[in-house]
Amino acid sequence: MPTHQAHAAGYPRRRFLTNVGTGALVAGLGGAMPGKALAQAPLSESGRPVSRAQPFDMADVTLDDGPFLHAQHMTEAYLLELQPDRMLHNFRTNAGLDPKAPVYGGWESEATWEDINCHGHTLGHYLSACALAYRSTGDERFKQRIDYIASELAACQKAAGSGLVCAFPKGPALVAAHLRGDKITGVPWYTLHKVYAGLRDGAQLAESEASRAVLLRLADWGVVATRPLSDAAFEAMLATEHGGMNEIYADLYFMTGNADYLALAQRFSHKAILDPLARGVDHLDGLHANTQVPKIVGFQRVFEATGDARYQQAAAFFWRTVALTRSFATGGLGDNEHFFPMANFAEHVFSAKASETCCQHNMLKLTRALFLEDPRAEYADYYERTLYNGILASQDPDSGMVTYFQGARPGYMKLYHTPEDSFWCCTGTGMENHVKYRDSIYFQGDDALYVNLFVPSSVAWKEKGAVLTQATRFPEIPTTTLRWTLQHPTALTLKLRHPGWSRVARVLVNGSEAARSTSPGTYIDLARTWRTGDEVELHLIMEVAAEHAPAAPGIVAFTYGPLVLAGDFGREGLAPGTDIVVNERKYGSYNDAPYTPPALAGDPEALAASIRPSGEALAFTIPSATGEPVSLIPYHRVGHQRYATYWEV
Ligand SMILES: [Zn+2]
Numbered sequence: 316m317p318t319h320q321a322h323a324a325g326y327p328r329r330r331f332l333t334n335v336g337t338g339a340l341v342a343g344l345g346g347a348m349p350g351k352a353l354a355q356a357p358l359s360e361s362g363r364p365v366s367r368a369q370p371f372d373m374a375d376v377t378l379d380d381g382p383f384l385h386a387q388h389m390t391e392a393y394l395l396e397l398q399p400d401r402m403l404h405n406f407r408t409n410a411g412l413d414p415k416a417p418v419y420g421g422w423e424s425e426a427t428w429e430d431i432n433c434h435g436h437t438l439g440h441y442l443s444a445c446a447l448a449y450r451s452t453g454d455e456r457f458k459q460r461i462d463y464i465a466s467e468l469a470a471c472q473k474a475a476g477s478g479l480v481c482a483f484p485k486g487p488a489l490v491a492a493h494l495r496g497d498k499i500t501g502v503p504w505y506t507l508h509k510v511y512a513g514l515r516d517g518a519q520l521a522e523s524e525a526s527r528a529v530l531l532r533l534a535d536w537g538v539v540a541t542r543p544l545s546d547a548a549f550e551a552m553l554a555t556e557h558g559g560m561n562e563i564y565a566d567l568y569f570m571t572g573n574a575d576y577l578a579l580a581q582r583f584s585h586k587a588i589l590d591p592l593a594r595g596v597d598h599l600d601g602l603h604a605n606t607q608v609p610k611i612v613g614f615q616r617v618f619e620a621t622g623d624a625r626y627q628q629a630a631a632f633f634w635r636t637v638a639l640t641r642s643f644a645t646g647g648l649g650d651n652e653h654f655f656p657m658a659n660f661a662e663h664v665f666s667a668k669a670s671e672t673c674c675q676h677n678m679l680k681l682t683r684a685l686f687l688e689d690p691r692a693e694y695a696d697y698y699e700r701t702l703y704n705g706i707l708a709s710q711d712p713d714s715g716m717v718t719y720f721q722g723a724r725p726g727y728m729k730l731y732h733t734p735e736d737s738f739w740c741c742t743g744t745g746m747e748n749h750v751k752y753r754d755s756i757y758f759q760g761d762d763a764l765y766v767n768l769f770v771p772s773s774v775a776w777k778e779k780g781a782v783l784t785q786a787t788r789f790p791e792i793p794t795t796t797l798r799w800t801l802q803h804p805t806a807l808t809l810k811l812r813h814p815g816w817s818r819v820a821r822v823l824v825n826g827s828e829a830a831r832s833t834s835p836g837t838y839i840d841l842a843r844t845w846r847t848g849d850e851v852e853l854h855l856i857m858e859v860a861a862e863h864a865p866a867a868p869g870i871v872a873f874t875y876g877p878l879v880l881a882g883d884f885g886r887e888g889l890a891p892g893t894d895i896v897v898n899e900r901k902y903g904s905y906n907d908a909p910y911t912p913p914a915l916a917g918d919p920e921a922l923a924a925s926i927r928p929s930g931e932a933l934a935f936t937i938p939s940a941t942g943e944p945v946s947l948i949p950y951h952r953v954g955h956q957r958y959a960t961y962w963e964v
Pocket residue numbers: 605671672673674719739740741742
C-alpha cells in the first residue's frame with residue numbers, strides 16, 4: 316500500500332475537482348433484480364483497475380430542452396427565491412450576532428423537530444446547490460450568494476472566536492456534549508457535514524475563496540475538537556448518524572495535503588459498518604438506510620486517498636448488495652427509512668413511507684464514484700434507472716418542490732414540501748439533485764469518450780478540440796444521434812452504452828451499420844479517426860417487461876426500457892394543493908380516505924404482453940381484472956395523481 320502522501324501526489328487536481336460535490340450519475344441494472352456475479356476489472360500493479368474514467372466539468376456540458384432542463388430551471392428559481400439571511404439566522408444567533416431576518420420553519424426552527432438537531436443543514440445543502448447551479452450555468456447570482464453566505468459565516472467564526480459554525484438551538488454545547496459521549500438527541504455531525512460539504516462545493520465548484528477560508532477554519536476546529544477522543548470513544552460517537560464526515564475529511568486532504576485531515580477521515584470511518592462490508596457480509600437488515608449510504612461514499616473516498624483496498628471492497632460490496640438485491644424497481648430502497656429483510660419484501664413494498672429520496676441521491680453519488688474507479692455499464696444502468704424513477708420523479712414539475720418518501724402504497728400519491736416550512740433532509744438533497752444533471756451524461760477515459768445517458772446535450776472535450784452534440788427524444792424514441800465537431804481529424808474511441816434493458820443495439824456511422832451488439836449491459840467501442848460532421852446513430856429496443864419482486868412472486872412492477880410504468884388513477888376526490896405538505900412524519904395519513912385501486916389478475920408475463928400503447932408518447936393501457944383498461948404512464952411523469960408502481964397479481 317502506498318503511503319498517504321505518495322498516493323496523493325499521484326492524484327491530478329482535476330480528479331479532485333471532478334469528484335467534489337457533484338456525486339451523481341452512473342446507473343446499472345438496478346431495481347429489485349437478483350444479484351449476479353460481477354466480472355472483476357483487470358487490476359494494475361498498484362491493485363487498481365487499469366481503466367478509469369473522469370467526469371467532465373459541468374461548465375463544458377450543455378443541456379438542451381427536455382424534462383431534465385425543465386427540472387433544473389424549477390430548482391434554479393427556488394434557489395433564487397430563498398433568502399440567505401433567513402438560513403443564517405441561527406448561525407448568527409449562536410455566534411452572538413443579531414440575526415438579519417426571521418428564521419425559516421420546519422426542521423430549521425419548529426418545536427416538532429427540535430430534538431433531531433438538523434438546524435442549519437439547509438444552509439449547507441443550499442451552498443452545494445448554488446455551487447452546482449453556478450458550475451452548470453455560470454449565472455453569477457449563485458456565486459454571489461455563496462460568497463455572501465461564506466462572508467457571513469466568517470463573521471460568525473470571528474465573533475465566536477471559534478472555527479465551529481452551527482445553528483443548533485443549544486449552539487456549540489450540543490457538539491461538546493456529543494464529543495464528551497453524553498447522551499444527546501439528534502445528529503450534530505450529520506448536520507455539520509452538510510455545512511462542510513456546502514463550503515467545499517463553494518470553494519471547488521464556484522472557486523469561492525471565502526468558502527475555502529471558512530471551511531479550513533471549520534476543518535481545523537474539527538481536528539482539535541476530536542483529538543482527545545480515544546478510538547473507542549470515537550467509534551461509540553459514530554453510532555449516531557454522521558453523514559459523510561469521512562468523505563469530507565478525505566476531500567480536505569486532497570485539497571490541502573494535510574495529513575491530519577486524512578487521519579480524521581479514517582477515524583470518521585465507522586468500523587462497525589466498514590469491517591463486515593469489507594468481508595462481504597451483508598448485515599444491513601434493520602439499519603437506518605440513509606445513515607449508511609454517505610458513510611460508504613466516504614469509504615470509497617478514503618480508499619482513493621489511502622489505497623487501502625478494504626475501504627474499496629466495502630464500498631463495492633455495499634453497492635452490489637443494495638443496488639442489485641435490496642432496491643425497488645425504481646432504484647429506491649428501504650421502508651420507514653430502514654433496510655428490511657428482503658424475505659419480508661411483501662410486508663414492506665406497499666408502504667407509504669418507502670424509498671426515501673435522500674437514499675437515491677446518495678446511492679447515485681456512490682455509483683458515480685465507483686464508475687470512475689471501474690467504468691462498467693452496470694453502474695451506468697443503475698444510474699439511469701434511478702435518475703429517471705427516483706430523482707427526476709421526485710420533483711413536482713409544477714412547483715419545483717420535491718418528495719421525501721416515494722412509497723408504493725397503491726392509490727397513494729407523491730407529497731411535496733412547502734417552500735418555507737418543511738426543510739426536510741430531502742428538501743436539501745432535492746436542491747442539489749436537479750442542478751447537476753449535466754454531470755454524468757458523459758465521461759472521459761484515455762482517448763475514450765463514454766456516452767452514458769441519452770439526454771439532449773453536448774460536451775466539449777477541450778484537450779481534444781472536440782465537441783460531441785447529442786440530439787435525442789429519448790425515452791420517447793429509443794434512438795440517439797451524436798455529431799462531432801473537431802478542430803482536426805482525431806483518433807478517439809467513442810464508448811456507447813448498450814443498456815441492460817435493450818436486447819440489441821445497432822450503431823450507424825454516417826448512415827452505414829458500424830456495429831451491432833447483442834450484449835446488453837456493455838459498451839460498444841467505436842475506435843476510429845473522427846472528422847467534423849461525422850454522425851453516429853444508436854438504435855435501441857424498448858420493451859414492456861414484468862419485473863418480479865424478490866421473494867414475492869405474486870408482486871410485480873412493469874417497466875418500459877429503464878422506466879417504471881405507474882398506474883395512473885387520476886385525482887378524483889383530491890383537493891388542489893393537498894399534496895403540498897409540511898410534515899413528513901404524516902406520510903400515509905395525508906389524503907388517506909379509503910381508496911380501492913384497480914386490480915390486475917393473471918400471469919405477470921401475460922399481463923406485460925397485454926400492455927398496449929394508448930396513442931400518446933410513453934402512455935399505455937393494461938386490462939384490469941374486470942376488463943376495464945388501466946392507464947400506465949412513466950413514474951417520473953406522475954405529478955399529482957394517485958398511482959401504483961407495484962401490483963399484487
Ligand atoms: Zn431525506
